[in-house]
Amino acid sequence: MLRPKPIEVTPLNNYKLSLVFDNGEHKIFDVKPLISGKWFGDKYI
Template identity: 55%
Template sequence: MIKFMLREVKSVYPLKNYHLILEFDNDEYRIIDIKPFIKGSVFEPLKNPAFFKQVKVDPDAGTITWPNGADLDPAVLYEKSAPFKLPGEDAAKSF
């Protein structure tokens, strides 16, 4: 049996080309390409880079959201993202 831990997003950092760096509640940083999720009318505004950058964390839902109400399931965000190392992260752990 696989034990699944629900993860919540603590912070989000928008990057170019529809990528986001996400910080999860386990203090893990992960990076995700949102392009595959930009489908349907609610996600259409995200194609505008200025609108895409307006992403915020909804602390009540534990996920990311945009001003028009578009959001993504935090479990999907975690599953579809890849681990992201911050510069100097390995060096900091050695102290």
């Protein structure tokens, strides 16, 4: 099965991304849980 590919990505407030896929699907992706920890440090949150 083929995975839908993002064709449009728009940054939103509070570390979220709006994604539109080639199959017409629209999703909001919360990036905040991924930018915590030692690699990014506290300055990004």
